[in-house]
Amino acid sequence: MTAADVRDWDPGDGRISTPSGTRAPARSAAAPARPAAARPPLAPDRGQPPPDWSEVVEHFREGLVVCDADGVVRHVSPVAERLLPEVVPGELLAAAGVPGLSDGSAGDLTHRGRRLTARRVSLSGARCCWYVEDVTESVSRADALLAERARSAFLAAVGDKLGNPLHPDRAAAAAVRLAVPTLAEVAVLVLAPRSGRARWWRAARSDDEAPTVDSGVLASADLPAAVADGLTGVEPHAVDWLVKQAVDAGWLPGLTGAESAARVVPLPGGDAPVGVLLVARRATRWYDEDDVALIRAFAARAAAALTTALLYRDQAEVADTLQTSLVPVEPAETAGVQWGTAYRPAQAGLRIGGDFYGSHRLPDGGTVFFLGDVSGKGVEAAVFTGQLRQCLQALHRVESHPARLLRLLNDALLETTQAHGQGRFATIVLGVARPDRDGGITLTMAGGGHLPPLVLRASGEVESVPLRGMLIGVVPDPRVGEVTVRLAPGETCLLYSDGVTEARGGRRGDEQFGPERLVTAVTGCQRMPAPALAERVEQVTCDWLAHGDHDDIAVLALRAVGPSGRPSRHLHSVPPPAGSDEQIETRA
């Protein structure tokens, strides 16, 4: 084969025309002004000898294999020789045993560890030429890029899922669930032991995309050595016995020691790891360096989520304990009185606020009850309500007359607020309820600058109780209003905070609910049980607010139900609603 042979070949598909000596001059003539440096002419200048096409072709990146009409190899370029050493001129191409080329199908093929692309071009005279290119490097570059993108997308999804503060158990379960299937077929997360016991979560791949998650507890002494090492911050390297340990711990369902690959990485925490992550999969895919880097990046995110969650849990435990002591206590069961309450603090995430209510039983069969509102909002206000309630708790033992009790309370608060320089004050309605012989109750109430109570008469009339007075905790010896109200059986007295009447809503969200609307809302409700009435007031107020911001809302209703003609056994057979502690939170 000579250079002349190569020159005369035509690819035969009509797309590529072979440059020829006759066309070269025309081309040069057509672009005489073009500088040679800008676009070197393909054809030699006139007067130069024609190029050695064989030499030119041999420098293509593609190797050439030319076959004749019978499929016998006639020419192999040096590049093709290197890529396909089995292809020999004079032999049948099919006999060379190169996949793809042998059966005539072009495309991508892997041969002798190289990634090749082959295309077949028909030539004149039923001959053909195979152009074979080595694309190993560009393919691996593209693969690496795709893998990197997949890793970034995976970590982004993980960050998204674990980015919100979660409950620690949720965070652990979410972490193992996210690890499957990208990192492992089985992922186990072991939290650092607390008082000798280590909790673990496991996600295992199942038939469809959602992995199954379970969890358990192990004594720290029973932890596999590799996991125990991991908890000290060491990343174990002896991978073979790691799998065996995990299998022995019963953590790898469906995987056996012989055919599995596993890794353990610590979950970095503040000072010591918060836990370790064990990932395992079939040995058909070992964990290479990139995989381990990805596992570590994942572990870092999982660890951050867990650390946040654990921190939040510890803080929440403290906050919960404190909040529980400040949540209003439901009024004690009192003969002849049915209580109804509603409580909704301004800050929805908090169960406490600056409104308060409560009751204390007196030795003489009466009951002290109160509802009030302290200045300010949120935690500080709630703490002040706590002080106030404790004062009342103690003071009602020495003084049960409402007006005198209120003055005592005023003095006590004044002293506390002056000592602390807080300048806090409160409004309050404080009363004593005493059952009458006829089943009614007599209420003696003292007013400390609070909104006047309403009374729902059996006739359907709604009365506003004239009760005035000054703020509590501001001046010594304040003016205290006093009033006595008799409730016949079936009549109700309603106490409420300004969160009800000052709720802003309506068409524009800026109109106050006002006392008139409250009266309208409870008109016709005289037969309602006290809890239902309190809930109705809460409901109409919240409907008025229409999801707008609001102040603390508190409602306390007392209904005279009499010693009751009904046998009392049912009262005792009905305990407070199951989970009534949570009911209180609801109101929050």
Place this chain on the structure above:
Amino acid sequence: MTAPATAADAYPGYLDCLADADEYAAIDVALGLLDAGLPAERVLLDLVAPAQAEVGERWARNEWSVAQEHAATHISERVVAAVAAHARPQPTGGRVVVACMDGEWHALPPRLVAEVLRLRGWQVTFLGASVPAAHLVSYLRRHDAHAVALACALPVRLPHAHRMIEACRRSDVPVVVGGRGFGADGRWARRLGAAWAPDAPSAAELIADERALHRVPPAQLAHLADDEYASLVRRRGDLIDSALADLRERVPATRAYTAAQLDSTVSDLGHIVDFLAAALYVDDASLFTNFVGWLVGILTSRGVPAAAVDLSLRHFAGVLRDFPRVVHALAQGRAALLAADGRTAA
């Protein structure tokens, strides 16, 4: 006379107890059924639940006042508590949190779901009526929950419901929703990308199937990109004002309304806008037409002619003519109004 042993036999007497607001007698009926051997779940679902539905119907037909409805609901709650205390199930499963959507006050249906779950061994926390999203989220962060069941009785709460569902999902807790607010077939739950259960037993089954809980299709809310929902919500105040002015101009009687009458008119107009907004949110005009049909029933039973509603629908259609989805929903609503009005007139 022997005590009834089936829920069907006990039902009429039980309804009478609710009508008389007789808490003790109602509890007697329910406990009597338990003593006769009826399982607690059947007492809750075959006696308490249908009676409560009837209570709602009687209010809608204006046979009962709001006060009677509230009193009856309170008694139903006491009955549920008594039945639950009688059964005393031992929790063996994980924690499930049951709550009403923010702004949703129909707490009895989710309470029944809560008790059915408790009877089936779950450790149930019932957060009650109108639970603010922030409160629910802070609860979920403090207590690990296997699932959250959220109830919504009125479709007008769906935009808020969606926010709550998303809040739970961000806490990585699976959500099951239920209640008539998601449509009779739960279609709006699917639109919001939430697992839906038609009743308490199916909610219990769904919650027991952890993989079904985690296998939830994504929300289909691409239509919100047209901004019609957001614009409508922004203009809510203006729309109510202009509709009110329009009413005053066309119906002179409205000029003499008392403050309370004015409030309820404003609240009705607000409902129309809110239901319209909810229909836009889930992109389903039938949400609005169902509401219009219901509203006509409520108003005609209280002596308010349906024509007044049509006046406001026409007004909104004029003001909002640049919003194609609004215009479509309003046209459908007016057609439904004509049909419903024809039925009540006949």
